[in-house]
Amino acid sequence: MNDTSEFFTDSFEGISREFTDIQLIWESGTSRLYRAMRFGRFFVLKTLTAEALRQSMYREMLRKELEIMLQLQHPGIIQAVGLETVEDIGQCIVMEYIDGATLTEYIEGERRGTLSEEQRRHIVDSLLSAVGYLHSKGIIHRDLKPENIMIAHNGLQVKVIDFGMADTDSHTTLKQPAGTLRYMAPEQTTAYTPDVRNDIYSLGLILRDMDLGKTYRPIIERCLRPIDQRYANVNELRKAIDSALANHRRRRQWAIASVATLCLLALGALAVWLFLPKATNETVTRTIVDRHATDSLREVLARQQAENAATQAEMEAQMAMRMGTMRDSIAQLHAQSQRLQEELNRLSTAKAQALQAFDRAASKTGVIRELDTLRRWQWHRADLNERIQEMNSFVYNYVKTLDARFSDSDRDKVREVLLEHWQKWNNEVDKKIKTIRNKERG
Numbered sequence: 001m002n003d004t005s006e007f008f009t010d011s012f013e014g015i016s017r018e019f020t021d022i023q024l025i026w027e028s029g030t031s032r033l034y035r036a037m038r039f040g041r042f043f044v045l046k047t048l049t050a051e052a053l054r055q056s057m058y059r060e061m062l063r064k065e066l067e068i069m070l071q072l073q074h075p076g077i078i079q080a081v082g083l084e085t086v087e088d089i090g091q092c093i094v095m096e097y098i099d100g101a102t103l104t105e106y107i108e109g110e111r112r113g114t115l116s117e118e119q120r121r122h123i124v125d126s127l128l129s130a131v132g133y134l135h136s137k138g139i140i141h142r143d144l145k146p147e148n149i150m151i152a153h154n155g156l157q158v159k160v161i162d163f164g165m166a167d168t169d170s171h172t173t174l175k176q177p178a179g180t181l182r183y184m185a186p187e188q189t190t191a192y193t194p195d196v197r198n199d200i201y202s203l204g205l206i207l208r209d210m211d212l213g214k215t216y217r218p219i220i221e222r223c224l225r226p227i228d229q230r231y232a233n234v235n236e237l238r239k240a241i242d243s244a245l246a247n248h249r250r251r252r253q254w255a256i257a258s259v260a261t262l263c264l265l266a267l268g269a270l271a272v273w274l275f276l277p278k279a280t281n282e283t284v285t286r287t288i289v290d291r292h293a294t295d296s297l298r299e300v301l302a303r304q305q306a307e308n309a310a311t312q313a314e315m316e317a318q319m320a321m322r323m324g325t326m327r328d329s330i331a332q333l334h335a336q337s338q339r340l341q342e343e344l345n346r347l348s349t350a351k352a353q354a355l356q357a358f359d360r361a362a363s364k365t366g367v368i369r370e371l372d373t374l375r376r377w378q379w380h381r382a383d384l385n386e387r388i389q390e391m392n393s394f395v396y397n398y399v400k401t402l403d404a405r406f407s408d409s410d411r412d413k414v415r416e417v418l419l420e421h422w423q424k425w426n427n428e429v430d431k432k433i434k435t436i437r438n439k440e441r442g
Contacts, residue, residue: 076130
């Protein structure tokens with residue numbers, strides 16, 4: 001019996017308990033990812049660079065990542081198998097291999113534009129399910145971004161990956177600020193306590209990158225507000241999306257029903273218009289036959305002409321009335337168009353003034369000037385991070401200063417322009433910080 005077991009595990013061609021076909025697939029400053037085969041299937045091996053392995057902090061980060069991943073059992077989250085020591089690689093986390101592409105490739109890479117609206121909403125729903133599960137386990141990812149979301153080729157299954165920055169209340173070590181600057185919430189640059197609303201902010205940026213349409217805009221805007229104004233959790237965010245989509249469907253159904261009703265009314269009016277004279281003629285003809293015995297043909301013809309003349313006069317009167325109504329409608333539309341143009345000009349002016357106000361406020365912070373002269377980047381520069389965060393708050397505070405002439409819809413449009421302008425400014429700051437940190441590394 002033992003001989004038979006050894007035949008299947010050690011000697012059967014293509015089956016090996018050792019890792020083979022090991023290939024480096026990704027490398028960052030401190031981490032490396034390998035793809036390797038064992039027992040006829042691929043796995044991913046995550047380990048540290050030789051330099052990082054010599055530092056206890058990075059070894060502790062790897063151990064913490066494994067502890068967090070082993071708690072997770074969800075179809076939308078990458079599965080960890082365990083911790084092993086592999087020859088020529090060293091100690092590494094063994095994870096499932098995902099045959100797919102990152103969400104980044106679908107947003108701005110080679111696969112851009114290949115997802116239908118239904119597929120994009122499927123990805124959003126799956127992603128929120130996975131992140132909601134994480135939060136239910138008391139885990140905050142802290143580095144949600146398109147690069148850390150895999151989409152499997154088979155069925156577009158979502159997989160959240162890379163828990164190197166993840167944290168929980170139960171862990172007491174490695175509480176420093178963390179995340180990718182472009183997608184991290186402003187408070188993550190200084191706050192040491194993880195909060196589910198950190199991930200809500202990142203989800204808002206991901207939803208915006210996915211270009212889901214106008215229905216999602218108010219939802220994204222709330223995700224990007226200061227932390228106390230965001231959705232409290234993923235369930236609240238999902239309910240908002242479900243409600244927005246339901247309202248969108250109802251509006252479409254109402255519009256379709258309205259168009260159908262108008263078409264039926266138009267067809268009915270056309271039928272009356274076309275067939276009324278014909279019906280009159282048929283009535284006259286029947287009258288001639290019924291009264292043939294008593295009336296002369298001349299009297300019948302005279303009566304028919306009179307009736308036709310009356311019908312013609314009535315039709316002309318109706319036409320004149322309709323033309324008058326049409327002229328009134330055109331005049332009303334013209335007046336409405338003028339008012340709308342005035343509103344558009346006022347809104348355009350407000351947007352331009354808002355951008356000028358933002359630029360003045362950003363200049364007063366001195367962030368760009370300081371980054372242009374800064375040679376070293378340190379996370380404990382709380383004053384610089386606070387000034388960066390102030391510009392996010394500026395967007396929401398500015399909209400509150402608009403006078404009563406601006407409706408809620410107008411305010412949302414001004415806020416949207418400011419948010420886009422803030423993102424460009426923030427990207428410029430991010431770029432300068434990266435340049436400083438690259439110079440600092442040598």
